[in-house]
Amino acid sequence: MGAHTEIHASAYAGAFTDPVFQSQSVFRALMDAMARPGTIMPLGASATPPAPLGAGAGAIALTLCDDGTPVWLTNALVQSSVPAWLSFHTGAPVTEIKPEARFVFIEAGGIVPGFDQFALGTQEYPDRSATLVIEIASLTGGPEFFARGPGIKDEAIISPKGLPDIFLTLWTENRGLFPRGVDLILVAGMDVLCLPRTTKLRRREV
Amino acid sequence: MTDLATYNFAYLDEQTKRMIRRAILKAISIPGYQVPFASREMPMPYGWGTGGVQVTAAILGPADVLKVIDQGADDTTNAVSIRAFFQKVANVAVTTRTREATIIQTRHRIPEETLTAGQTLVYQVPIPEPLRFLEPRETETRKMHALEEYGLMHVKLYEDIARNGHIATTYAYPVKVEGRYVMDPSPTPKFDNPKMHMSEALQLFGAGREKRIYAVPPHTDVVSLDFEDHPFEIQHFDKPCALCGAEHVYLDEVVLDDKGGRMFVCSDTDHCEDRREHGHAGEMLARQEAAE
Numbered sequence: 001m002g003a004h005t006e007i008h009a010s011a012y013a014g015a016f017t018d019p020v021f022q023s024q025s026v027f028r029a030l031m032d033a034m035a036r037p038g039t040i041m042p043l044g045a046s047a048t049p050p051a052p053l054g055a056g057a058g059a060i061a062l063t064l065c066d067d068g069t070p071v072w073l074t075n076a077l078v079q080s081s082v083p084a085w086l087s088f089h090t091g092a093p094v095t096e097i098k099p100e101a102r103f104v105f106i107e108a109g110g111i112v113p114g115f116d117q118f119a120l121g122t123q124e125y126p127d128r129s130a131t132l133v134i135e136i137a138s139l140t141g142g143p144e145f146f147a148r149g150p151g152i153k154d155e156a157i158i159s160p161k162g163l164p165d166i167f168l169t170l171w172t173e174n175r176g177l178f179p180r181g182v183d184l185i186l187v188a189g190m191d192v193l194c195l196p197r198t199t200k201l202r203r204r205e206v
Numbered sequence: 207m208t209d210l211a212t213y214n215f216a217y218l219d220e221q222t223k224r225m226i227r228r229a230i231l232k233a234i235s236i237p238g239y240q241v242p243f244a245s246r247e248m249p250m251p252y253g254w255g256t257g258g259v260q261v262t263a264a265i266l267g268p269a270d271v272l273k274v275i276d277q278g279a280d281d282t283t284n285a286v287s288i289r290a291f292f293q294k295v296a297n298v299a300v301t302t303r304t305r306e307a308t309i310i311q312t313r314h315r316i317p318e319e320t321l322t323a324g325q326t327l328v329y330q331v332p333i334p335e336p337l338r339f340l341e342p343r344e345t346e347t348r349k350m351h352a353l354e355e356y357g358l359m360h361v362k363l364y365e366d367i368a369r370n371g372h373i374a375t376t377y378a379y380p381v382k383v384e385g386r387y388v389m390d391p392s393p394t395p396k397f398d399n400p401k402m403h404m405s406e407a408l409q410l411f412g413a414g415r416e417k418r419i420y421a422v423p424p425h426t427d428v429v430s431l432d433f434e435d436h437p438f439e440i441q442h443f444d445k446p447c448a449l450c451g452a453e454h455v456y457l458d459e460v461v462l463d464d465k466g467g468r469m470f471v472c473s474d475t476d477h478c479e480d481r482r483e484h485g486h487a488g489e490m491l492a493r494q495e496a497a498e
Contacts, residue, residue, distance in 0.1 A: 020215050024267045027227045031265065034234045035408045035423045064231075066224055102228075123352035127232040127241045150237050150384050151423035179386065183235045196235035196423075198384065 011084035014048030016062055021045075026063040030185065033194040038147045038156030040139050043190050050081040052107040054135050056187040058085075061133070065103055067091040072101035072118070072130075074110040101130050108135040108188075112164050115174045115182045126179040129197075136162030139188045144204035151196070157204065160186050160193060171201050216263040217295040222246055226264035226419070230410060233421035238383030239351070240334050240418040248414065255288060255313055256414030258330035262311050265326065265410075266292065271299045273307035278315035278456065278473035285313070302476050314377075316398040318455050318477040321407035323424065329392045331413040334420065336380045336390040356388045359431060367436055376441065384427045389420065391428075397440045397456045402428040447472045448490035450481035 016022040025044025033041040049058030065071060071092045073082060082105075083094045095101050098117045106112055112134060121129035136142075142161030145168070148154075163186075164170075174181045174197060181197035195201075214220065222244075229243040248256040266272070272292055276284035280302040288311060292298050301307050304319040311328040321327060337347045340358045350356065359380055366374045379396035383389050391399060392411060402409060402422060409422040422428060432438035446453045448469040455477065457470040469490055472478035482491065 020220060021268065023220070023224075024215075024265075027223075028265065028267060031227075031230060031234070031408070034231050035421075064224060064228055066221060068225070069228070124348050125242075126236050126239060127229070129232075131231070150426040151234075153425045179236050179239060183231070198235065198237065198423075 010050040011081045011088055014050070014058065014085065015089040016045060016047060016059075018045075019062070022059070023063040026059045029192060030060065030063070030194065033185075033192050034151075034183070034196055036151045037149060037195055037199045038152055038158045038193065040191050040193050043192060046190055049085050052076055052080060052110075053082045053085075053105065054108065054187065054189065056190045056192065057105055057107075057133050057135050059190075060185060060187065060192075061086060061092070061103070061105065062089060064131075065090040065092040067093070069102040070095040070100045072096070072098055072104045074106050076110055077105060077107055104130050104132040106132065106134045108137060108162060110135075112167070112170075115170050116177075118182055120174075120177060120180040120182060123180065126181075129180060130182045131185060132182055133185045133187060134163070135187045136160055137188065138162065139186060139191055139193045144206070145201040146204055147195075147199050147201055149196075149199040152199070158193060158201075160188075162188075168201060168203055171195070175200055213295050215268075215296055216266050216292070216298075217249075218246065218260065218263045222260075223264045226260055229419045230261065230264065230421065233410070233419050234408070234423050236387075237422055237426050238381075238387030238389040238420060240413075240420045242417055243419050245414045245417040250287070250291075252415040253332065254284060255311070255330035257412030257416075257419070258311050258313070258328050258414075259288060259291070259412075260414060261328045261410050261412035261419060262292065262309060263296075265328075266296055266298060266309060268296075268298070270308045271301050271306055273301050273304065273310045273476075274312075275310065275315060275317070275474075275476075276313040277458070278317070279475045281475060303480070304474075304476050314393050314395075315456070315473060316394060316401045318452075318472070318474045320401075321405060323406045325407040327405075327407050327409045329394075329409065329411045331390070331392040331411045331418070332415075334390055334411065334413040334416050334418040336378075336388050351387060354386065356382075359388055360433075363431060363433070367433070373432065373436060373438075379438075380431050382427075382429050382431060383422060385429075388431070389422075389428075395441060395456055396430065396438075399428070399430045399438070400440065404428075443470060445470055446488060447478060447481075448488045450478045450486045450491070451488040452477065452481055452486070 022045035046055040047058035118130035138161040184195040274289040276282040430438040
């Protein structure tokens with residue numbers, strides 16, 4: 001009974017204290033990060049969603065999700081009070097059907113499904129694709145990749161830590177679908193690094 | 207500003223801002239592709255920059271400094287009224303100085319001064335579809351973009367050459383973004399096309415009536431369409447600006463009297479004023495000072 005009450009309490013608390021300006025500042029960080037892939041941007045405001053969703057991912061959900069954006073969650077998130085929290089604060093419906101989701105949230109250490117299981121958009125409407133918000137251990141210190149593409153001057157080096165080993169394969173396949181494909185927002189704590197579908201990655205051999 | 211609280215910050219409600227913000231993120235992810243969005247009615251008529259205004263309203267924050275230009279000028283009706291609108295509904299700091307602005311909303315010009323990484327340029331777009339005058343059906347133009355079938359546009363440019371001996375398109379000159387999407391740069395003079403290529407600034411485009419948002423991220427290839435034997439060229443002017451003496455800038459023709467008198471001045475008023483403040487003087491200005 002005690003646990004039950006606690007679930008409800010955490011679902012109703014932890015949203016922005018100043019939604020208009022905090023969501024604006026989170027959006028601007030996301031816009032800059034998406035326009036400059038590989039750049040690590042601090043999110044301007046944090047939220048306190050129920051565990052295991054992190055503060056940064058919570059702030060992104062509050063900024064971008066509403067009743068028009070079905071959300072897909074990992075098993076761990078579905079079993080927490082995150083669906084209730086999302087529902088209460090954003091109105092976003094949680095869907096089990098991956099291609100229906102506009103946003104996908106994966107907590108740190110959660111299993112990352114193949115990107116092509118989600119909406120990739122169509123050749124006519126490539127914008128109708130999912131955006132994946134993936135929490136990882138750190139945006140630096142992991143295996144290094146060269147990144148090229150729009151938004152990147154010459155070449156950038158990124159080293160996200162905590163992505164699955166198969167990530168580069170998944171990403172290369174996703175890049176090959178252009179203009180279709182998913183877009184990624186990698187989150188560690190309150191920092192984000194975005195990878196729009198245009199970014200080409202190549203492993204940096206040490 | 208006692209009436210500031212009557213509206214949400216920056217006029218639009220939060221639901222609308224979220225919808226526009228999601229469209230902007232997808233637009234950035236697919237450079238040059240027109241993302242449909244649920245454009246709202248704004249307190250100004252279509253054709254007055256409702257698309258640009260909605261994009262600006264969705265990205266604007268209290269820390270921003272806004273500049274609004276209309277054909278390069280800060281002091282024409284459209285620019286003045288949009289600037290006043292955002293002062294009223296967002297109480298935002300405004301400037302006419304290009305280098306001080308974080309967001310520049312523009313109608314039909316790109317400032318002469320090179321834009322920097324901290325700046326976002328928001329274009330007001332009347333007709334976002336570059337193929338629209340060649341193919342009126344949206345279903346067909348959408349398919350042409352999907353299949354990367356841009357032959358019709360090249361035929362149009364070729365017919366220009368066949369009729370006029372050169373490509374006669376001087377504004378809204380079509381560009382190809384990152385080797386994929388053909389895009390309308392809005393009715394900017396083709397003089398400004400090279401400034402879009404590999405810009406440091408993020409460029410966002412809003413078309414209110416046509417309900418489309420598109421984007422060119424920084425450091426992105428923007429190539430004006432042309433032919434090997436008829437390469438793309440920008441306009442050249444015989445004279446420097448009559449007020450500030452600037453060369454290699456876009457000039458407006460100003461009729462002075464009914465006897466054929468005319469002058470050419472910078473279209474970018476801030477650039478012109480800045481140069482005059484720094485002691486540059488053109489032909490007409492020098493003459494006026496001599497007369498005094």
